[in-house]
Amino acid sequence: MTRLSLKIVGAQGQGVNSVGExxxxxxxxxxxxVFGYREYMSLIKxxxxxxxxxxxxxxxxxxxxxxxIVVTFxxxxxxxxxxxLKKGGILLHQTxxxxxxxxxxxxxxxxxxxxVIELPTEAILKKLKAKPxxxxxxxxxxxxxxxxQKEEQLVELVREQFGHKKDLLELNLQCIAEGFAACRVxxxxxxLSLPRPDPRWQDHLLLTxxxxxxxxxxxxxxxxxxxxxxxxxxxxxxxxxDMQNETQMxxxxxxxxxxAAQMMVGAMHMGxxxxxxxxxxxxxxxxxxxxxxxxxxxxxxxxxxxxPGPGTALPTWTAQGDLTLAVGAGHGEFARLVLAxxxxxxxxxxxxxxxxxxxxxxxxxxxxxxxxxxxxxxxxPSFDQGIAKLRRGKLITGPQELASLKSTDRYDPAVVDxxxxxxxxxxxxxxxxxxxxxxxxxxxxxxxxxxxxxQMEKRLKKMEALQQAIxxxxxxxxxxxxxxxxxxxxxxxxxxxxxENADMQQKNIGYLHYxxxxxxxxxxxxxxxxxxxxxxxxxCNHGGQLASLLKLACGRDVTQRILKFDGxxxxxxxxxxxxxxxxxx
Amino acid sequence: xxxxxxxxxxxxxxYASSNPCTWCDGCGDYGIWTAAKRALVELKIAPWQVLxxxxxxxxxxxxxxxxxxxxHGLHGRxxxxxxxxxxxxxxxxxxxxxxxxxxxxEGVGHLVHGIRSNYRMTFVMxxxxxxxxxxxQASALTWQNQPMNSSPNGIPESTLNSMDFVFSLxxxxxxxxxxxxIPQMSKILEAAIRHRGFAYVDMLQACPTYNKFATHEWLxxxxxxxxxxxxxxxxxxxxxxxAVDTQQRVATGILYQTEDVPAFHEHLKARQGVSTTPVEExxxxxxxxxxxxxx
Numbered sequence: 001m002t003r004l005s006l007k008i009v010g011a012q013g014q015g016v017n018s019v020g021e022x023x024x025x026x027x028x029x030x031x032x033x034v035f036g037y038r039e040y041m042s043l044i045k046x047x048x049x050x051x052x053x054x055x056x057x058x059x060x061x062x063x064x065x066x067x068x069i070v071v072t073f074x075x076x077x078x079x080x081x082x083x084x085l086k087k088g089g090i091l092l093h094q095t096x097x098x099x100x101x102x103x104x105x106x107x108x109x110x111x112x113x114x115x116v117i118e119l120p121t122e123a124i125l126k127k128l129k130a131k132p133x134x135x136x137x138x139x140x141x142x143x144x145x146x147x148x149q150k151e152e153q154l155v156e157l158v159r160e161q162f163g164h165k166k167d168l169l170e171l172n173l174q175c176i177a178e179g180f181a182a183c184r185v186x187x188x189x190x191x192l193s194l195p196r197p198d199p200r201w202q203d204h205l206l207l208t209x210x211x212x213x214x215x216x217x218x219x220x221x222x223x224x225x226x227x228x229x230x231x232x233x234x235x236x237x238x239x240x241x242d243m244q245n246e247t248q249m250x251x252x253x254x255x256x257x258x259x260a261a262q263m264m265v266g267a268m269h270m271g272x273x274x275x276x277x278x279x280x281x282x283x284x285x286x287x288x289x290x291x292x293x294x295x296x297x298x299x300x301x302x303x304x305x306x307x308p309g310p311g312t313a314l315p316t317w318t319a320q321g322d323l324t325l326a327v328g329a330g331h332g333e334f335a336r337l338v339l340a341x342x343x344x345x346x347x348x349x350x351x352x353x354x355x356x357x358x359x360x361x362x363x364x365x366x367x368x369x370x371x372x373x374x375x376x377x378x379x380x381p382s383f384d385q386g387i388a389k390l391r392r393g394k395l396i397t398g399p400q401e402l403a404s405l406k407s408t409d410r411y412d413p414a415v416v417d418x419x420x421x422x423x424x425x426x427x428x429x430x431x432x433x434x435x436x437x438x439x440x441x442x443x444x445x446x447x448x449x450x451x452x453x454x455q456m457e458k459r460l461k462k463m464e465a466l467q468q469a470i471x472x473x474x475x476x477x478x479x480x481x482x483x484x485x486x487x488x489x490x491x492x493x494x495x496x497x498x499x500e501n502a503d504m505q506q507k508n509i510g511y512l513h514y515x516x517x518x519x520x521x522x523x524x525x526x527x528x529x530x531x532x533x534x535x536x537x538x539x540c541n542h543g544g545q546l547a548s549l550l551k552l553a554c555g556r557d558v559t560q561r562i563l564k565f566d567g568x569x570x571x572x573x574x575x576x577x578x579x580x581x582x583x584x585x
Numbered sequence: 586x587x588x589x590x591x592x593x594x595x596x597x598x599x600y601a602s603s604n605p606c607t608w609c610d611g612c613g614d615y616g617i618w619t620a621a622k623r624a625l626v627e628l629k630i631a632p633w634q635v636l637x638x639x640x641x642x643x644x645x646x647x648x649x650x651x652x653x654x655x656x657h658g659l660h661g662r663x664x665x666x667x668x669x670x671x672x673x674x675x676x677x678x679x680x681x682x683x684x685x686x687x688x689x690x691e692g693v694g695h696l697v698h699g700i701r702s703n704y705r706m707t708f709v710m711x712x713x714x715x716x717x718x719x720x721x722q723a724s725a726l727t728w729q730n731q732p733m734n735s736s737p738n739g740i741p742e743s744t745l746n747s748m749d750f751v752f753s754l755x756x757x758x759x760x761x762x763x764x765x766x767i768p769q770m771s772k773i774l775e776a777a778i779r780h781r782g783f784a785y786v787d788m789l790q791a792c793p794t795y796n797k798f799a800t801h802e803w804l805x806x807x808x809x810x811x812x813x814x815x816x817x818x819x820x821x822x823x824x825x826x827x828a829v830d831t832q833q834r835v836a837t838g839i840l841y842q843t844e845d846v847p848a849f850h851e852h853l854k855a856r857q858g859v860s861t862t863p864v865e866e867x868x869x870x871x872x873x874x875x876x877x878x879x880x
Contacts, residue, residue, distance in 0.1 A: 204880075205876055206880075207879040215872045215875065218870050218872055221868045223863035223864075224669070244855035245855050248856060248859050249855065249863075250856065250863055252672070254698075255694050255695070255697070256694060259665040262658070262662045262665035262666045263666070263672070265669065266638070266669025266670035266671075267670060267863070269656055270671075270673035270674045271673065271864040271867075272863035272864045272867055289662070292659055296656070296658075382876055383873075383876065385872065385873055388869050390868060392867075424864065425635075425670070425674070426634065426674060426864075427633060429633060431652055431655070433648050433649050433655035433656065436657045436659065445649050
């Protein structure tokens with residue numbers, strides 16, 4: 001796979017994201033697969049943020065450490081991002097009369113044959129009498145020119161965005177023309193060669209994991225969203241809220257996470273599909289509610305969007321440190337399902353499943369995502385609308401069946417799989433209490449020992465049935481791999497990119513990817529790791545949390561762990577080198 | 586969307602439970618329990634047509650002592666639980682019950698936003714001015730300097746003026762009853778259940794075991810029906826003054842009510858013109874029409 005990488009840097013609020021998104025869209029439409037990766041700080045204006053695009057004619061789902069072009073909005077990028085460039089790379093800036101004063105920088109530029117190019121943005125905008133915001137279009141045009149792309153494609157994009165505002169459109173088009181003209185002067189004949197485009201990417205979608213998850217929530221028939229803002233779950237709230245007039249969903253920004261969780265549970269009890277999303281700290285606040293759903297057997301769906309902890313830690317960065325939190329959160333013992341989305345496909349597909357399992361087993365379901373998946377930009381085939389089915393388990397709605405119900409059917413401990421009948425307030429039937437205290441079959445409070453035992457056994461029996469119902473982890477690779485890689489969540493993209501590389505293809509490596517994490521499926525892992533010479537766990541946490549859970553479940557210790565816990569996802573070359581060195585040791 | 590309940594002719598018997606009550610002799614919960622059932626019967630609401638939500642506390646032990654769909658959740662959290670249910674199906678009356686401990690300490694934020702948001706629900710605040718089920722600790726509404734379990738010298742803080750607090754939140758319905766007057770409590774609850782938005786009902790209740798200050802006898806001597814003295818519940822300022830001033834006498838009945846403020850769900854622009862409830866709308870939704878914008 002040949003990839004070209006491009007990084008746009010600047011202060012937050014300067015337009016880094018809009019240039020990144022415009023270039024991404026244009027490149028995808030030209031027939032390239034694009035992967036967009038954002039880094040930003042926990043502040044609104046200022047700071048230093050970046051938007052990196054990795055572009056290829058083949059599938060690309062990760063970022064490289066070094067890039068071919070750095071585009072910087074301000075002089076900080078000149079100093080801080082110079083060393084992000086590959087040999088022969090281009091540094092495009094707009095700081096007039098900039099000189100590198102540091103001798104080490106000068107030597108680096110000379111050794112690495114870096115092209116430092118200044119775009120006279122200020123002068124051009126002054127000439128056009130255009131506002132500073134139009135500098136974004138100018139920069140995009142310069143990038144477009146350096147990538148050897150056609151001016152008309154950019155014109156078409158801008159027309160789409162500003163077509164309804166004639167004056168603004170005219171200025172935008174002038175900026176594009178000026179950007180191209182400037183490049184002919186400042187970077188004559190300098191274009192980076194992109195591989196031949198592949199038209200299959202043109203009809204793909206370009207969207208973030210949060211948008212895909214939002215679409216998955218809507219697709220699942222969820223009609224009520226209650227949330228409280230917290231990065232990196234907020235983009236899901238934003239997307240669902242922005243869509244409410246079209247979806248006619250009830251959207252509530254609650255006064256805190258406890259409220260959001262309680263509202264979701266109340267709405268689920270009433271019988272709609274409802275959801276809440278938060279990050280680690282907010283999820284901590286929700287855990288008492290999580291435990292309540294364990295005993296009331298109310299279906300519930302929580303999205304836990306991970307970022308580094310403990311405490312506030314790194315609010316705008318990524319991590320996979322909350323797997324054991326999801327598995328163990330809430331007091332007492334109760335059945336639950338934990339799953340993790342790894343890319344936009346998963347984010348869409350897993351949401352209907354999360355609701356289906358929640359209703360079929362009358363349990364809380366926790367869907368893990370993280371900042372990397374939530375905010376990265378993926379090139380994604382259009383979502384198939386025909387796969388998901390509505391499964392609501394033992395929900396009784398027919399008048400005849402309702403009429404025959406007894407209050408004691410609600411928590412009947414005699415049911416084989418632990419899942420008893422459920423019916424909704426407003427159904428003409430015998431009533432019951434969804435009881436948070438230990439209770440008998442109709443929800444009446446009882447502290448009787450035998451009953452306590454029966455009800456606990458009833459509730460936890462669901463775990464066995466659930467274990468049978470959920471799929472095994474996804475395996476790709478040879479039948480008897482010499483090396484087995486095990487991972488989960490948003491690492492999937494970078495792992496697949498590394499493994500699909502030609503030099504890795506000959507190494508007899510298999511990859512086992514967990515979507516369903518709890519209850520833990522161990523069959524495939526036990527079989528594959530038994531014969532593999534080396535098993536490598538790849539996780540973005542300090543402890544190797546999945547590795548530890550599998551060790552507990554299988555008693556099998558793993559030989560290698562490649563772990564990262566600095567808030568950044570694995571980069572392509574970094575992971576490739578990590579796997580290669582693990583194979584040598 | 587508030588469908589009138591069909592005249593099913595429910596009786597007190599339909600709301601009866603075979604579980605024996607576990608409250609102390611003379612507990613005010615007996616009166617509130619009876620009034621709640623009576624109000625539902627008077628409104629011709631059958632047990633299957635209502636959702637009763639309970640906080641954790643002595644009052645929460647009502648959850649399995651009557652009919653109706655019920656939910657018994659966490660301490661301090663009954664308001665958002667009930668609000669979520671009410672938003673999911675605005676055609677089902679939702680009544681939440683909680684105590685003064687839960688409502689003015691653990692879950693006070695929920696009370697603030699429940700009133701402010703004006704969800705269509707009734708909130709019955711069992712006010713015995715202490716934490717009963719945990720054996721008589723002081724709540725924010727316990728009288729200052731009153732020795733209680735775990736505060737033998739009395740609590741240093743001044744008593745929270747709950748009515749002043751509630752009125753500061755621009756409520757749309759405020760009533761006060763007391764556990765010795767079942768007919769009045771029933772009438773209050775009937776009006777509260779019919780109310781357009783969030784109905785706040787303060788039920789002063791005797792707690793013979795732990796509350797030795799506002800006893801049944803004290804309440805009997807101090808409570809009076811404000812309507813009998815010509816109080817107009819449309820007058821916000823007078824209602825507030827009447828509710829707050831409990832030095833000599835305690836005004837009861839519907840103190841303030843306006844039906845002019847739309848409930849939370851009525852305000853939702855996204856739901857204008859929608860005739861179904863979110864409960865009825867659960868189905869797999871084709872999202873193709875929204876995908877073009879990502880192309």
